[in-house]
Amino acid sequence: MRMNHRLRWAAIPIAATLTIFLAGCSTAQLNGYLPGFEEGQEAVTNQTERVSGLWTTSWIVLLIVGIITWGLTIWTVVVYRRRKGQTGLPPQLRYNMPIEIFYTVVPLILVVGFFAFTARDQAAIEARFDAPDVQIEVQAKQWAWDFNYVDENVYSAGVQAQPDPDGETGAILQEELPTLVLPVDQKIEIALEARDVIHSFWVIDFLYKKDLVPGKTNYMSVIPERIGTYAGKCAELCGEYHSLMLFNVEVVSQEDYDTYIDSLRAAGNDGQLDNEFDRNQTQPGTGAPTAQEDN
Template sequence: MKWVAVSAALTATLILAGCSAEQQRGFLPEGSTDATNHTPGITSLWVNSWIVLLAVGLLVWGLIIWAAIAYRRRKGQTGLPVQLRYNMPIETFFTVVPVILVIGFFAFTAQEQSKIEARYDEPDNVVEVWGKRWAWDFNYVSDDRYFQSVQVQIDGEGNPIESTMPVLYLPVGKTTEVRLESRDVIHSFWIVEFLQKKDMIPGQTNYMSFTPERTGSFMGKCAELCGEYHSGMLFEVEVLEQAEYDAKMAELEQGQVGPEYNPLQDQYFGDEAKAENE
């Protein structure tokens, strides 16, 4: 048994050593493993879950193939095999192991989710994002600046025109809280490489907290079907050094754009709606 375990470990090591960088991160987006303080944990949970699932799959398929060969009908055999035979140790094993796996998946997922959902007591940077059909408004609360966008334009080949893409700026290494609001229907704020997305629901404020760990450009989009031009509800995220971030803030308009721009303001933000939400 010892040699079997050693052989399995060596085989797994050789397989992983031969994997590409994309395969080693479980085919998650390039640049996602170190994008924020949460992405290493999310990546680890994702990859390790797949390793366990593949191992279980190989074991189950191996047992199925072995049983099909070992208990096949031999030449000269007739009739049906015994139908009431059972093996208590094996049946106990097949019951206990799946329960342990389910509990393990739940525990590790809940642990990682609690880290992701935890809000900072005093974040360095607060941004309010408004989703609207089919664009975005960004309020840089900490800097008292804002940016309003219109729908991204698409070229003849169906690709977004870069100059029309709204950009959300974030400072690197700063604890950041993103407040998520919707002006009309349910949207979903998704920064692809950050491995996080969260719904934006009219009349309800949701939060996303993280710390960008490296500079660069990242892709963002709406992940909730919100109408005819949902696929064009795109944006970019640029994580900058503090000096560059400050320079970008200086270029933006001063102030904030709140619910007064909502087409359904009374329905979701009036006194009656607020009372219902409370």
Template sequence: MAVGLVIALAGCTQQQMNGWLPGTEETKDVTNHTSRIVGLWTTSWIVLLAVGLIVWGLIIWAAIVYRRRKGQTGLPVQMRYNMPLEIFYTIVPLILVLGFFAFTAKDQSAIEKPFDDPDATIHVYGKRWAWDFNYIDKDNPQDSVYYQGIQAQEEENGSGAIDESQLPTLYLPVGKKVEIELSSRDVDHSFWVIDFLYKKDMLPGKTNYEYFIPQKEGTYQGKCAELCGEYHSLMLFQVKVVSDSEYQQYLDTLREQGKVGLLGNEYDTNTNEPNNQAPVEASSENK
């Protein structure tokens, strides 16, 4: 059986080996949490598939063995209450549930553990239907910078495709400890970078956090994962994981553009519908 399993898996791609999860096409992890999340996902599926095969196997076996045969009449022998079987049917599911809970809690605790001294702190504001990013300088708050995004726009050629050059873009330094603060200015949103394999709700009046280390440079797609209104499907963004020097250059570019300070949580729902002009940039605070 082991030999057959090895042969079967030999032809699988890296992504197939990792349960077809996004961001696992290559051997290098996208973040420091990738292996942990993939391990929990694939192990859970293996256990559940094994349980499913056993259950369906027993159902099919019972249907064949205890089927009504030609010439039989009347009711089959009726089984009485069987205490050992009832205990078995109770204990095994309980063990499975407790096991899944224990491993999930262990991994979630590790993923949610805050960094003592993050290298980059970014406050992300969700708003209908776009994103704002505050790049916070904790040592020198007056040097903090911000980026204000608009919702996704279609390309002007009428193809209906999204113009990715206008998508809100979040820059992250590769190999650095990143702390993301998540807030909403209006309704419930959800911050989801697809290849990071993790998402977190953004709730009005509450700040949630994510902690991770980006480990592979590249451009990743993100979106709101909580139905938030008419243009929810256009609440898209990009994440660019770049070298630390390029990250610092980007922050300097924002300073040169006068985007110094921090955007607040003032209600400012984005009203630029597709193909309409974006609204004038809101003023920032703490300049």
């Protein structure tokens, strides 16, 4: 009873200190300093907080485990060090069942817990919408991006990033980057395809990326919740100019989205871009004629 009473009094100041500490944290601090968050504003997408929560909670748990492990290690080294005048070996113990059960069961619980929460969040993030409001098709190519607006039957073709001659070393002409325009607060389904090699569609502030594999269509389902411009890039080494395979995502109001679609149609960008320039169509196993057959 006395021990429980002491633990209770020790828990009160610890809980109060933790509450005050967390209450004073900024949005960035509470989300592990990850991109996609701004003070007093919505997260960029409906899944950004979920990803951040998984990441931040994992680090907190690992930090606590690390502190306990290093604390016990240092405590053992200090308390049981050889002192002046001591000779011989200390008492030798072959095993300690409670401790062995503890350091077997606790790591197992941690691993199972990490797996369970990761599987839960992954299932939610990867779930496709039954009835998306907007369907987009992304065609990756060395080294740029094309965007098909499927429902509106228009497209936007992109070129790889261009250096800014008037900017600092390494500066890029932002107005030249391929730009994917999305309406805010709408269910967006993005079909991801590659024309040549494996690429990876990464919108940094979305805290989410997905590979584009030739011959396979992957999907990304997301609801943008904050208007703004967000940087994107290819996150898979895809050749000589991989570093120039950049793009932007602009989240706009529905009115501005409709205006943008009308501008594409007025520019003559009707229809959809496909895999016509897919150089993998000439690879063995695709049915393309070989050099021997040509002879």
